[in-house]
Amino acid sequence: MMKPVYISSACAITPQFSFNPAEFLQPLVSSSDGKLFAAEPDYRQYINPVAIRRMSRLMKMGISSGMRALELAGIKQPDAIITGTGLGSMTDMEHFLKDMIRLNEETLNPTYFIQSTYNSVNGWLAMQTKCTGYNQTFVNRGLSLELSLLDAQLLLQEDEDVHNVLVGAFDEMTPDYFIVKGKVDYWKKSIPASKDVLKYSDTPGTIGGEGTAFFVVSDKPENFVCTIAEVQVDLQPDKELIKTMIRELLQRHSMEPTDIDVLVTGMNGDSQWQPFYDEAVSDFPDSTAVAGFKHLTGEYPTAAGFAFWLATQLFSHQEIPQDVLIKGTSTKSIRNILIINHYILNTVSLSLLRK
Amino acid sequence: MEDLKLKLKQQIIDSLNLQGMKPEEIDDNAPLFGEGLGLDSIDSLELMVLLERNYGIKIEDAREGRKVLSSVQSMAEYIQQNQKA
Amino acid sequence: MADRIVVTSFGVFSALGLEKEVQMEALTGSRSGLQHPRYLNTVHAPEFLMGEVPMSDSDLADFLGLPVGENGYTRTTLLALVAMRELLKDVDKSLLADHQFAFINANTVGGMCSVENMYMDFIGEESEGPFTKYIDTLDCAESTQNVASYFGLKPWMATLSTACSSSANAIILGERLIRQGIVQRAICGGCDAMSRFTVNGFLSLKNVDKEPCKPFDQNRSGLNLGEGAGYLMLERESDAIARGAKIIAVLSGYCNSNDAYHPTAPSPDGAGAYRTMNKALRKAGLEPAQIGYINAHGTATINNDAAEGLAIQRLFGANPPLFSSTKPYTGHTLAAAGAIEAIFSIWGMNDGLAYPNLNFRIPMEELEITPVQTLQSGLEIKHVLSNSFGFGGNNVSLIFSKA
Numbered sequence: 001m002m003k004p005v006y007i008s009s010a011c012a013i014t015p016q017f018s019f020n021p022a023e024f025l026q027p028l029v030s031s032s033d034g035k036l037f038a039a040e041p042d043y044r045q046y047i048n049p050v051a052i053r054r055m056s057r058l059m060k061m062g063i064s065s066g067m068r069a070l071e072l073a074g075i076k077q078p079d080a081i082i083t084g085t086g087l088g089s090m091t092d093m094e095h096f097l098k099d100m101i102r103l104n105e106e107t108l109n110p111t112y113f114i115q116s117t118y119n120s121v122n123g124w125l126a127m128q129t130k131c132t133g134y135n136q137t138f139v140n141r142g143l144s145l146e147l148s149l150l151d152a153q154l155l156l157q158e159d160e161d162v163h164n165v166l167v168g169a170f171d172e173m174t175p176d177y178f179i180v181k182g183k184v185d186y187w188k189k190s191i192p193a194s195k196d197v198l199k200y201s202d203t204p205g206t207i208g209g210e211g212t213a214f215f216v217v218s219d220k221p222e223n224f225v226c227t228i229a230e231v232q233v234d235l236q237p238d239k240e241l242i243k244t245m246i247r248e249l250l251q252r253h254s255m256e257p258t259d260i261d262v263l264v265t266g267m268n269g270d271s272q273w274q275p276f277y278d279e280a281v282s283d284f285p286d287s288t289a290v291a292g293f294k295h296l297t298g299e300y301p302t303a304a305g306f307a308f309w310l311a312t313q314l315f316s317h318q319e320i321p322q323d324v325l326i327k328g329t330s331t332k333s334i335r336n337i338l339i340i341n342h343y344i345l346n347t348v349s350l351s352l353l354r355k
Numbered sequence: 356m357e358d359l360k361l362k363l364k365q366q367i368i369d370s371l372n373l374q375g376m377k378p379e380e381i382d383d384n385a386p387l388f389g390e391g392l393g394l395d396s397i398d399s400l401e402l403m404v405l406l407e408r409n410y411g412i413k414i415e416d417a418r419e420g421r422k423v424l425s426s427v428q429s430m431a432e433y434i435q436q437n438q439k440a
Numbered sequence: 441m442a443d444r445i446v447v448t449s450f451g452v453f454s455a456l457g458l459e460k461e462v463q464m465e466a467l468t469g470s471r472s473g474l475q476h477p478r479y480l481n482t483v484h485a486p487e488f489l490m491g492e493v494p495m496s497d498s499d500l501a502d503f504l505g506l507p508v509g510e511n512g513y514t515r516t517t518l519l520a521l522v523a524m525r526e527l528l529k530d531v532d533k534s535l536l537a538d539h540q541f542a543f544i545n546a547n548t549v550g551g552m553c554s555v556e557n558m559y560m561d562f563i564g565e566e567s568e569g570p571f572t573k574y575i576d577t578l579d580c581a582e583s584t585q586n587v588a589s590y591f592g593l594k595p596w597m598a599t600l601s602t603a604c605s606s607s608a609n610a611i612i613l614g615e616r617l618i619r620q621g622i623v624q625r626a627i628c629g630g631c632d633a634m635s636r637f638t639v640n641g642f643l644s645l646k647n648v649d650k651e652p653c654k655p656f657d658q659n660r661s662g663l664n665l666g667e668g669a670g671y672l673m674l675e676r677e678s679d680a681i682a683r684g685a686k687i688i689a690v691l692s693g694y695c696n697s698n699d700a701y702h703p704t705a706p707s708p709d710g711a712g713a714y715r716t717m718n719k720a721l722r723k724a725g726l727e728p729a730q731i732g733y734i735n736a737h738g739t740a741t742i743n744n745d746a747a748e749g750l751a752i753q754r755l756f757g758a759n760p761p762l763f764s765s766t767k768p769y770t771g772h773t774l775a776a777a778g779a780i781e782a783i784f785s786i787w788g789m790n791d792g793l794a795y796p797n798l799n800f801r802i803p804m805e806e807l808e809i810t811p812v813q814t815l816q817s818g819l820e821i822k823h824v825l826s827n828s829f830g831f832g833g834n835n836v837s838l839i840f841s842k843a
Contacts, residue, residue, distance in 0.1 A: 123832025
C-alpha cells in the first residue's frame with residue numbers, strides 16, 4: 001500500500017459555480033437540453049496574453065485551473081505536473097480533421113494539430129511555471145484523473161526531491177461529440193432537466209457535460225485540505241465484486257462502512273449502471289450520506305475531478321449542500337469520504353479521502 | 356501596394372487572433388518575429404497558410420518562409436511578385 | 441543490493457517486419473523500410489516516403505484470426521496485437537494473473553486511422569451503420585482495452601500519451617510500479633498507425649522530408665513518418681532468475697523531464713536534452729564514457745538534431761559514444777518510437793553492433809561530432825542510451841545495460 005498524500009488546494013471549472021471557492025455551487029445551474037457546459041472564468045489573469053490568443057477553450061480552462069490551484073496552494077513552481085484527459089481538445093481535433101476533409105488535405109493550420117495533442121495542456125503549464133520536472137499525461141477514459149493521482153502518489157513516495165505535484169484533468173463537450181455519442185446511446189432519449197436526471201435512473205442514458213479540476217498534491221501534512229489515503233482503479237467492473245472491493249479497501253485502512261461519512265457517487269441517471277451503484281452503497285448504513293454530482297456536471301471521462309473537488313469542499317465546509325445529497329443525513333462531522341465512480345466505457349474507481 | 360498592406364495587416368490580425376489589435380498599430384517595417392510583434396515559429400507557419408489560402412502562394416520551406424515573413428512590407432512585396440490568380 | 445529491473449521478453453513490429461532476425465537483417469544491411477504508402481489513402485502518398493508496415497488491415501486481421509472487414513478493430517490496435525502476440529509467444533500465461541501485472545500502453549491519436557474515414561458518417565444524418573462500431577475507438581485507451589480483451593487478460597492498465605516520448609514513458613512507469621511493489625511484472629510500450637490526420641498534421645509543420653530523412657546532416661530537411669508497435673516485459677531480476685527466464689537486458693536508468701521552452705520546439709542550445717540524458721546517467725550511476733551506443737531521437741528536423749546534437753556533444757564531449765538515429769529505417773513511429781528504438785538498442789548492445797545513421801553525408805556546422813556512418817560490429821557495449829523527445833517538451837532518456 002502506498003503512503004498517503006495530501007491535497008493542498010483544489011480548483012475546478014465546471015458547469016456550476018465552482019471556480020470561486022466562496023460560491024460553492026450556489027445558485028444551482030440546470031439545463032434542459034441534456035448538455036451542461038462549463039462556466040468559464042476570465043482567463044487573462046492566469047495565462048500569458050500573447051499565448052492565450054491561439055488557445056482553444058479546453059486549453060484555457062485547463063491551464064487556468066492549474067495556475068489557480070498553484071496560486072491557492074501558494075506555490076509558484078510545482079516539482080512535477082501530471083494530467084489526465086479522456087478525449088483531449090475535441091474542438092481542435094474536430095477543426096483540423098474537418099478542414100483536412102474539406103480542403104482535401106491541403107493547406108492546414110498547424111495550431112489545431114498541435115493543440116489537439118493530449119499533453120499540450122501539460123506542456124503549457126510546464127512552460128508557464130518553468131517546471132522541468134516529471135511530466136506525464138494519461139489518456140485512459142474514465143480513469144485518466146485517478147491514474148494521474150496514483151502516479152503522483154507513487155512519485156511523492158519514491159522521489160525525495162518531489163514535494164508538490166500539480167495534478168489535473170480536463171475534458172470538453174462539443175456539439176459534434178454530443179451528436180456522435182448519441183448514436184451509441186450515451187444520452188437520455190427523453191431529456192429531463194439536468195438537475196433531475198438522477199431521478200430518471202429507470203431509463204437508459206445520461207446527460208453530457210465537461211469540466212476541469214486541478215489539485216496540488218503534496219507529501220507534507222501542512223496546510224492541507226484532506227488526505228488521499230488510496231485510489232483504486234479497475235476495468236470491466238463486476239457488479240457482484242464491487243461490494244467486496246469496497247470492503248477490502250476499507251479493511252486495508254482498518255475501517256468499516258460505518259466509518260464513512262459521505263459516499264460521493266458517480267450516479268448518472270443511467271439505468272444500465274444504477275444497479276451497480278445500488279449494490280456499491282448497499283453495505284453502508286441507511287444513514288450514511290450519499291451524494292451525487294453528475295446532475296451538476298453531466299457525464300464525461302474525467303468527471304471524477306468534480307468529485308474530488310467536491311470532497312475538498314465538503315471537508316472545508318463540513319456540510320453537504322442539499323443539491324448534492326441524494327439520501328442519508330449529513331449531521332455528523334465529515335472526516336472520511338469514499339468516492340465511487342463508474343464511467344460508461346466500463347471503468348470504475350474507488351478513492352478514499354480523509355480529513 | 357498600400358491597399359494590399361492594409362488588407363494584409365487585417366488578415367494577420369485575424370489569422371493569429373491578435374485580439375484587440377488594429378491594422379494601423381502594425382508598422383509596415385517592424386519585425387514580426389523576435390522583437391516587434393514577437394511572433395514565433397508556429398505563427399510563421401500560420402502566416403504561410405494565410406499566404407497560400409488568400410494569395411495562392413505556397414512556401415515549402417519553413418526557413419525560406421521566415422525571410423519572406425520578416426515584416427508586412429516584405430510580405431506585401433513577395434505577394435506582388437508571386438501572386439497567382 | 442537493490443533488485444534490478446530486467447527485460448525478459450519483447451515484441452516489435454515496424455516497417456522492417458516482425459521477427460528480430462528479419463528486422464536485424466535490415467538494420468545491419470542498411471535496408472530502409474521507407475516507401476510510398478500503399479495502404480494509407482492520402483493524397484500525399486506519391487510525394488512522401490513513410491515507414492508503413494507492409495500489411496493491409498485485412499492482412500493484419502487475417503494474421504490475427506480476426507474477421508476481415510469492418511470488425512471494430514482499428515489499425516492501431518491491430519499493430520499492437522501483432523507486437524503483443526510476439527512478446528507473449530514465450531511467456532507462460534500463468535505469469536500474467538489478474539491485476540498482478542501491468543499493461544502500460546501508449547499512442548498519440550488512438551483509432552484516428554479509422555475514425556478519420558468515417559467522421560462525416562459519425563456526424564451525419566444516419567444513426568446506424570457499420571461506422572457505429574468505431575464511435576468509441578478514437579481515444580488512446582481503445583487499443584489498450586482491446587489488446588487486453590483479445591488475450592483474455594485483466595491487467596492493471598494505463599494508457600499514456602506524451603507525443604513522441606509516449607512508449608518510453610510507458611517503460612518508466614512500468615519500472616516504477618514494479619519497484620514500488622504495485623505489480624510484479626509490466627508489459628510496456630506503445631503503438632501508432634499511420635493516419636491522414638497525423639500525416640497532414642506534420643505536413644502543416646513543414647518539417648517532413650520528401651526524400652529519405654538525413655538525421656544530423658547539415659542539409660537535413662525534416663522527418664519521415666512511420667508506424668508500428670513495440671512492447672517489452674519488465675520484472676525483478678530475482679523473479680526472472682527464480683523462473684529460469686532469459687534476461688535480455690537491465691533497465692538501469694531513465695529520466696523523464698520537461699524542456700519547458702516551447703510547445704513543439706526544443707530549447708535551441710539542447711538544455712532540455714542535456715538535462716534528461718544527464719539525469720538518466722546519474723540514475724543509472726554511470727559516467728558518460730560508459731555508454732557504448734546512443735540511439736538518438738534524431739528525427740532529422742532542423743531543431744531536434746541541432747538541440748540533441750549539441751546536448752550529446754556537451755555531455756559526452758568531442759569523442760562521444762557511437763550514436764545514430766534509426767528513423768531512416770522505420771520512419772518516426774511516434775508513440776511507438778520509444779519502445780521500438782529501446783529494443784533496437786538492446787539488440788545492438790547484445791550483438792555488439794552499432795547501426796549506421798543512414799543518409800548522412802555532410803556534418804552539421806554547429807557540431808564537432810558525427811553519427812555512425814557504417815555498421816560497426818564486434819563491439820563490447822555494456823550500456824546503451826535511447827532518447828525520445830516529444831511535443832509539449834516531454835523528454836525521456838532510457839539506459840539499458842547488458843545482463
